[in-house]
Amino acid sequence: MRPTIHYGRRSALTLVLGVCVSLACSASLVAQAQAPLKSVSIVVTGGIVVTMDPQYKVLWPGAIAIDGQKIVAVDTPENIARAYRGAQVIQAGGHVVMPGLINTHTHAAMVMYRGLADDLALMEWLQKYIFPAEAKTVSPELVRIGTRLAALEMIESGTTLFTDMYYFEEEVGRVVRAAGLRGVLGETVIGFPVADAKTPAEALARAERFIQEFKNDALVIPAVAPHAMYTNDTATLTAARDLARKYGVPLLTHVAETQDEIKTSHDKYKMSPVAYLESIGFWGPATLAAHFVHVSDDDLAILKKRGAGLSHNPESNMKLASGTAPVSKALKAGINVGLGTDGAASNNDLDMFEAMRQAAFLHKLVENDPTAMSARTALEMATIGGARALGMADRIGSLEPGKLADLIIVSMQSARQTPLYNPISHLVYVTRGDDVRTSIVNGRILMRNRRVLTLDAPAVIADAVALARKVRAAVQPAAQSSTPR
Numbered sequence: 001m002r003p004t005i006h007y008g009r010r011s012a013l014t015l016v017l018g019v020c021v022s023l024a025c026s027a028s029l030v031a032q033a034q035a036p037l038k039s040v041s042i043v044v045t046g047g048i049v050v051t052m053d054p055q056y057k058v059l060w061p062g063a064i065a066i067d068g069q070k071i072v073a074v075d076t077p078e079n080i081a082r083a084y085r086g087a088q089v090i091q092a093g094g095h096v097v098m099p100g101l102i103n104t105h106t107h108a109a110m111v112m113y114r115g116l117a118d119d120l121a122l123m124e125w126l127q128k129y130i131f132p133a134e135a136k137t138v139s140p141e142l143v144r145i146g147t148r149l150a151a152l153e154m155i156e157s158g159t160t161l162f163t164d165m166y167y168f169e170e171e172v173g174r175v176v177r178a179a180g181l182r183g184v185l186g187e188t189v190i191g192f193p194v195a196d197a198k199t200p201a202e203a204l205a206r207a208e209r210f211i212q213e214f215k216n217d218a219l220v221i222p223a224v225a226p227h228a229m230y231t232n233d234t235a236t237l238t239a240a241r242d243l244a245r246k247y248g249v250p251l252l253t254h255v256a257e258t259q260d261e262i263k264t265s266h267d268k269y270k271m272s273p274v275a276y277l278e279s280i281g282f283w284g285p286a287t288l289a290a291h292f293v294h295v296s297d298d299d300l301a302i303l304k305k306r307g308a309g310l311s312h313n314p315e316s317n318m319k320l321a322s323g324t325a326p327v328s329k330a331l332k333a334g335i336n337v338g339l340g341t342d343g344a345a346s347n348n349d350l351d352m353f354e355a356m357r358q359a360a361f362l363h364k365l366v367e368n369d370p371t372a373m374s375a376r377t378a379l380e381m382a383t384i385g386g387a388r389a390l391g392m393a394d395r396i397g398s399l400e401p402g403k404l405a406d407l408i409i410v411s412m413q414s415a416r417q418t419p420l421y422n423p424i425s426h427l428v429y430v431t432r433g434d435d436v437r438t439s440i441v442n443g444r445i446l447m448r449n450r451r452v453l454t455l456d457a458p459a460v461i462a463d464a465v466a467l468a469r470k471v472r473a474a475v476q477p478a479a480q481s482s483t484p485r
């Protein structure tokens, strides 16, 4: 960011008094005296404010006043300056100010398996590599160190909320609290013994304890995450649904990801995965299903009727050659669709800017139509669309007074981003996670001018490097020749 000036209250006053020796300035002091400024915690001013509000308003330039956890005003820099005095003022000239990105599907700690097994189909990848690697290495320590690494990557690339499905989710919750991110965190329930539960019943009991520990947290929304219909039986899926309903928390799952899953569902239940889950009363407004690659119009009608949210994960679907989710159809049907990265083992990063770009390109190509997914639609899925899919659009996803202050400041000054005619085009088609300069979640600055304030970045990376040696040794004892970094 260009020189960013943070004035404390006293220094701002000193500055005003020091500079105000002219008549013009005296006049402005009189004006201030007539309309006293309201003190707020942060004012961000001078940037291009991309609100993603219902009118898709862009203020160029614009300003935002934040007080405590919430946005109190979004307006022109002049109007904000006339009404508010920020304890901290962030000059955002040459930058876009926008809602923080919402990742609707990931497995944060799986950054520890990044690059461990690539170029394989989902079932082979899962069954030969990922599930065995997890069986040998998942521990509270791996989840803690992996999620810290993921949190660092997410803060650095503009994600302010992520939806997680993993094991030892209480470790994820503690990292989220410390890092200052927002998280919808689902304890995984799966039909075979895993590191944190020998049986689905044990996993459900663990999920309930997790919900009780985090249900009143300011940043963590606990959830129940039955892995999929092909890895859980009917009794487990309905018990997971009941647990989510008992506490009024989200229910997260994977659905219709591959043709293998469709075949399994038809062989076992004589219907599609979506229809089977409908037959057991699984769907509801609090359910969020990732992938929906192989779904029919009837399946989409069920999801629409139940108000379920969906997460589109274009990079994971492409890398595993799972297929292409019918996103345009789902959006046209009025279903709330968010965007996700999926875990870093199948992506292989958590950069939501890249996910937006890949989503737009994928649907243009597959539908043979350059209008199939616009930059604005991709940006919407990554912001307010994700908030809608999570049932949180009243609180986050756009920059509007009254909403929680989850926002990012993104440089538009690189050679790659010059010239700048349309900020929304640039956000989707040229911006990378590294262009994010500052991140604010719940009114707290997590990263300022690329310096993450809530995590010790060198220590986070050093811990992950040390742990990666153990992962490599556990998974590929024969392949010790190349040392992981």
Ligand SMILES: [Zn+2]
Residues within 6 Å of the ligand: 105, 106, 107, 254, 290, 342, 343
């Ligand atoms: Zn997944």
